[in-house]
Amino acid sequence: MILEDVLIVDPVDGEYVGTVEFDEVIHRVVETNKSNYKGILMPGFVDPHIHGIRGIDTMRATKEEFEMFQEYEALEGVWYFLPTTVTARLEAIPHAELPEGMKFHIEGPFISPKRKGAHNESYLLPPSDKLFEVIPVGKIAMVTVAPELEGFDEFAKSCLEKGIIVSLGHSDATFSQARHAYEMGFKRITHFPNAISPLHHRELGLVGAGLYFDFMVEVIPDGIHASPEFIELLFRIKGSDRIQIVTDSISATGLVDGKYYLGDLEVFVEDGKAKLKDGTIAGSTLRYSEAIRNFAKFTKCSLRDLAKVSSYNACLELGLKGGRVAEGYPAKLVLVDPELKLVKTFNF
Amino acid sequence: MILEDVLIVDPVDGEYVGTVEFDEVIHRVVETNKSNYKGILMPGFVDPHIHGIRGIDTMRATKEEFEMFQEYEALEGVWYFLPTTVTARLEAIPHAELPEGMKFHIEGPFISPKRKGAHNESYLLPPSDKLFEVIPVGKIAMVTVAPELEGFDEFAKSCLEKGIIVSLGHSDATFSQARHAYEMGFKRITHFPNAISPLHHRELGLVGAGLYFDFMVEVIPDGIHASPEFIELLFRIKGSDRIQIVTDSISATGLVDGKYYLGDLEVFVEDGKAKLKDGTIAGSTLRYSEAIRNFAKFTKCSLRDLAKVSSYNACLELGLKGGRVAEGYPAKLVLVDPELKLVKTFNF
Numbered sequence: 001m002i003l004e005d006v007l008i009v010d011p012v013d014g015e016y017v018g019t020v021e022f023d024e025v026i027h028r029v030v031e032t033n034k035s036n037y038k039g040i041l042m043p044g045f046v047d048p049h050i051h052g053i054r055g056i057d058t059m060r061a062t063k064e065e066f067e068m069f070q071e072y073e074a075l076e077g078v079w080y081f082l083p084t085t086v087t088a089r090l091e092a093i094p095h096a097e098l099p100e101g102m103k104f105h106i107e108g109p110f111i112s113p114k115r116k117g118a119h120n121e122s123y124l125l126p127p128s129d130k131l132f133e134v135i136p137v138g139k140i141a142m143v144t145v146a147p148e149l150e151g152f153d154e155f156a157k158s159c160l161e162k163g164i165i166v167s168l169g170h171s172d173a174t175f176s177q178a179r180h181a182y183e184m185g186f187k188r189i190t191h192f193p194n195a196i197s198p199l200h201h202r203e204l205g206l207v208g209a210g211l212y213f214d215f216m217v218e219v220i221p222d223g224i225h226a227s228p229e230f231i232e233l234l235f236r237i238k239g240s241d242r243i244q245i246v247t248d249s250i251s252a253t254g255l256v257d258g259k260y261y262l263g264d265l266e267v268f269v270e271d272g273k274a275k276l277k278d279g280t281i282a283g284s285t286l287r288y289s290e291a292i293r294n295f296a297k298f299t300k301c302s303l304r305d306l307a308k309v310s311s312y313n314a315c316l317e318l319g320l321k322g323g324r325v326a327e328g329y330p331a332k333l334v335l336v337d338p339e340l341k342l343v344k345t346f347n348f
Numbered sequence: 349m350i351l352e353d354v355l356i357v358d359p360v361d362g363e364y365v366g367t368v369e370f371d372e373v374i375h376r377v378v379e380t381n382k383s384n385y386k387g388i389l390m391p392g393f394v395d396p397h398i399h400g401i402r403g404i405d406t407m408r409a410t411k412e413e414f415e416m417f418q419e420y421e422a423l424e425g426v427w428y429f430l431p432t433t434v435t436a437r438l439e440a441i442p443h444a445e446l447p448e449g450m451k452f453h454i455e456g457p458f459i460s461p462k463r464k465g466a467h468n469e470s471y472l473l474p475p476s477d478k479l480f481e482v483i484p485v486g487k488i489a490m491v492t493v494a495p496e497l498e499g500f501d502e503f504a505k506s507c508l509e510k511g512i513i514v515s516l517g518h519s520d521a522t523f524s525q526a527r528h529a530y531e532m533g534f535k536r537i538t539h540f541p542n543a544i545s546p547l548h549h550r551e552l553g554l555v556g557a558g559l560y561f562d563f564m565v566e567v568i569p570d571g572i573h574a575s576p577e578f579i580e581l582l583f584r585i586k587g588s589d590r591i592q593i594v595t596d597s598i599s600a601t602g603l604v605d606g607k608y609y610l611g612d613l614e615v616f617v618e619d620g621k622a623k624l625k626d627g628t629i630a631g632s633t634l635r636y637s638e639a640i641r642n643f644a645k646f647t648k649c650s651l652r653d654l655a656k657v658s659s660y661n662a663c664l665e666l667g668l669k670g671g672r673v674a675e676g677y678p679a680k681l682v683l684v685d686p687e688l689k690l691v692k693t694f695n696f
Contacts, residue, residue, distance in 0.1 A: 212580070227523075233560050
């Protein structure tokens with residue numbers, strides 16, 4: 001396949017008009033110095049935090065559904081994602097159904113009751129290696145953990161040894177507890193700044209720590225979880241190397257408003273906003289293809305920055321060869337129009 | 349007077365070893381290219397927000413006390429300051445006692461009852477030009493006003509016409525109300541982030557607006573009003589051009605712990621912390637000479653940045669010729685040692 005005179009957006013080499021030759025791998029990328037271009041070619045997206053889409057829910061998916069999950073995500077320009085669990089009995093996580101190459105983001109049960117968000121408090125547990133007795137280590141890419149919980153240090157070290165990423169989240173950590181985790185080497189925060197201890201000027205909390213230290217942070221740019229101005233401010237403070245766009249989307253995504261489930265909690269979707277009965281935000285119905293448009297609109301970031309926050313940063317963190325439009329890389333590519341609408345995906 | 353081979357710290361020209369010749373005016377500044385220096389020469393400090401020191405209180409000072417106020421401030425390296433009022437009947441402000449050249453910062457009564465801090469709620473008023481019927485316009489440099497109060501727009505415009513600076517503060521403004529004031533041209537915030545609507549990720553408040561927009565912000569670097577890390581983070585976000593160090597100090601400053609007054613409210617000073625009976629922070633006992641050391645320690649800023657936040661920025665805003673160690677400028681200078689301890693002041 002040859003794409004001539006497209007605007008190539010590479011997180012490392014930048015933006016330029018060129019011609020790209022690829023099959024499953026990118027074989028040749030040549031700058032053509034044209035002033036016009038036909039479409040914008042970006043690295044395919046990566047979503048490290050997604051619970052479901054179009055009726056599929058990580059917590060009850062069959063093998064066929066996980067495969068459909070993949071197909072639905074391809075329609076969003078996402079070539080790799082972490083099916084994300086919610087708090088439940090660990091035994092309820094359908095790991096046996098997971099297709100080869102797919103790995104979980106385990107969100108809960110190792111989280112704080114004070115910042116549980118839309119997680120069922122009755123299943124919360126202190127962090128422990130029991131997780132690995134139930135779910136094979138090879139099927140876990142990431143675990144969200146509240147660093148103030150008893151047992152965090154041991155569990156986090158155990159994850160580190162196993163090559164599992166620890167993401168701080170659903171946490172009431174003080175600034176000093178956040179600093180401790182950061183200094184231990186755990187430098188990632190789940191759906192910042194949601195469901196974590198807020199910024200106060202005398203106790204900066206995990207929000208303050210996220211801004212103060214060089215944490216990698218997930219953001220949900222749906223304009224609901226945080227205001228557009230917050231996302232813009234965050235981008236100005238953190239820069240494009242320390243943000244990952246996630247959807248945190250639930251099974252209701254892509255479906256009509258109505259009643260759905262997140263784990264075993266009822267979720268009511270109205271005008272696309274997913275909430276528990278008490279009004280607590282319960283994930284999103286954000287699609288990745290919208291998320292990148294929103295992020296670009298909110299932050300006025302460059303396309304190169306957008307390629308970082310939608311793909312490259314997550315690839316680096318997850319150890320995936322990807323996130324580049326450069327020779328030798330897998331040709332997981334998306335073509336978008338000038339309004340950033342998805343036109344075509346390649347090799348998904 | 350000639351000072352040879354001092355480290356000259358000028359906010360515009362930077363830091364360099366040189367010789368300075370001055371009487372009341374700086375006549376000559378020459379770089380000497382020496383590697384050692386005898387002391388650090390900085391612009392004298394400016395404090396736009398100070399209620400009192402060593403038993404002197406703006407709200408009850410006589411002319412002699414205002415003059416002593418000036419002398420006490422000189423001992424702190426401060427050559428210009430705005431004696432700052434607290435909320436009271438406007439008639440209680442002792443403007444007739446104010447020496448030539450001194451002007452007030454009027455803090456209250458045009459503030460929000462929700463964010464009143466240590467101000468007496470019973471005297472709060474909506475902003476209005478009645479202020480100028482009681483206190484001559486020429487004696488007012490600055491007024492702190494909550495922008496969400498009815499009458500703000502008219503009053504603020506009236507201040508603008510009169511050359512009086514409007515500083516947003518003691519305010520429960522929403523982000524949108526803050527934006528409105530900012531877009532009207534009112535771009536300053538009193539003792540940020542204290543006594544203003546806090547940052548929330550869906551309603552950024554005046555704290556969020558202060559970070560998002562290009563506001564000039566006062567800070568009190570006593571380690572009590574905000575944690576050192578907050579001040580550092582603020583400095584990283586705002587930069588040295590948009591911060592002014594203030595003390596917000598009260599009459600108890602420089603005196604022993606005990607019971608004092610701020611306006612007609614009792615203030616209890618314990619270990620240098622000034623609080624109302626209910627625990628509300630009530631100004632500070634911070635001395636300017638400490639404030640600059642704290643700020644430098646908290647933020648690890650350069651001396652040049654320190655000269656901006658302690659002098660130059662306030663001079664520009666207040667229309668004072670000063671804040672420079674450069675030829676033609678008034679020689680309001682301070683000599684500090686490498687630990688930033690005040691050694692000597694000139695022409696105070």
